[in-house]
Amino acid sequence: MPADMDISVQDTMVIARLTGEIDLSNAFGLEEAITSSTPNQALAVVLDLSALDYIDSAGIQLIYQLREQLDVRGQELKLVMAPGSPAADALRLAGVMGQFDVSDSLAQATH
Amino acid sequence: VVSSPPLGAFPYSTWTDQEDSVSDGETILFYTDGLVERPGTALNQSIETLLSATAEAASAEDACSLAVEHVRPFGRDDMALVAVHYAALPAELRLRVTAEPPVLADIRRTLRRWLREQSVTEADTREILLAVSEASANAIEHAYSPAPAEFEVRASSRNGELAFVVADQGRWRNPRGEQRGRGLKVIRAAMDEVQINTSGGGTEIVMRKHLGC
Numbered sequence: 001m002p003a004d005m006d007i008s009v010q011d012t013m014v015i016a017r018l019t020g021e022i023d024l025s026n027a028f029g030l031e032e033a034i035t036s037s038t039p040n041q042a043l044a045v046v047l048d049l050s051a052l053d054y055i056d057s058a059g060i061q062l063i064y065q066l067r068e069q070l071d072v073r074g075q076e077l078k079l080v081m082a083p084g085s086p087a088a089d090a091l092r093l094a095g096v097m098g099q100f101d102v103s104d105s106l107a108q109a110t111h
Numbered sequence: 112v113v114s115s116p117p118l119g120a121f122p123y124s125t126w127t128d129q130e131d132s133v134s135d136g137e138t139i140l141f142y143t144d145g146l147v148e149r150p151g152t153a154l155n156q157s158i159e160t161l162l163s164a165t166a167e168a169a170s171a172e173d174a175c176s177l178a179v180e181h182v183r184p185f186g187r188d189d190m191a192l193v194a195v196h197y198a199a200l201p202a203e204l205r206l207r208v209t210a211e212p213p214v215l216a217d218i219r220r221t222l223r224r225w226l227r228e229q230s231v232t233e234a235d236t237r238e239i240l241l242a243v244s245e246a247s248a249n250a251i252e253h254a255y256s257p258a259p260a261e262f263e264v265r266a267s268s269r270n271g272e273l274a275f276v277v278a279d280q281g282r283w284r285n286p287r288g289e290q291r292g293r294g295l296k297v298i299r300a301a302m303d304e305v306q307i308n309t310s311g312g313g314t315e316i317v318m319r320k321h322l323g324c
Binding site: 021023024025026054056057058060061086089090092093094095096 | 212213215216219237238240241244245248251252293294296297300301
């Protein structure tokens with residue numbers, strides 16, 4: 001199942017950029033991959049979903065779990081998705097858009 | 112198509128990426144020179160013969176038979192022929208799939224093709240793919256028979272209304288946990304009408320979407 005993650009560290013932020021498709025077949029374990037690449041001194045994780053072609057409720061569940069794990073460590077989770085992108089559609093239909101710190105672009109999130 | 116040197120033949124070659132679309136009923140043929148090279152016949156002529164012989168191929172198998180029959184390879188050189196035929200999907204789509212998570216991407220891929228054939232907009236397509244994929248994920252999570260379970264995805268169109276059915280043999284269980292609850296919420300938000308029918312034989316999620324609104 002094609003989903004890729006690219007993680008980079010910028011100052012006190014970890015930027016995880018997801019591409020491809022996330023569903024029930026591959027959502028499991030992604031949050032673990034992100035938290036294990038996040039150093040303790042990082043202040044925030046920016047999850048960039050702009051380039052995702054598809055994400056379903058299993059993927060949204062993963063975002064919740066990721067936020068829970070980051071909360072425990074006192075780290076913030078920010079989401080990036082362009083308006084009208086597949087990720088934005090999915091979060092809107094699931095009715096959870098208002099529950100996250102969402103930016104339209106990576107530049108805006110890392111500002 | 113711009114021709115390029117054979118792969119691996121020369122150490123410092125460059126190749127160009129090329130993209131093209133294949134429409135319903137069209138065939139892509141890959142062949143080695145053994146098929147078209149024969150003494151006394153110009154290469155262009157052999158290729159023309161190949162093109163006209165396979166133009167109306169009804170399937171990939173058909174394209175291969177037609178190619179060999181009409182081009183009549185010289186037979187001294189080795190020959191390989193691969194055909195890919197892009198068949199139109201039926202007006203009423205019916206997919207029978209194994210209840211395992213990796214099939215979700217295949218379902219979305221096939222359904223996207225079907226929706227394109229029904230001239231459904233990209234915005235509607237995305238919502239439909241989400242809903243049908245969520246319903247399918249539900250069927251996969253509820254399949255708990257010892258044998259590999261299967262379920263069915265159907266799609267049909269009538270008077271500007273599309274209907275999708277995901278039918279499994281599992282017993283409907285109310286969504287447990289937030290994730291499945293969210294899945295059902297996505298289905299209801301993406302579609303105009305959602306019905307969940309349960310019977311002794313299984314569970315059916317029927318979803319309807321009106322087009323053009």
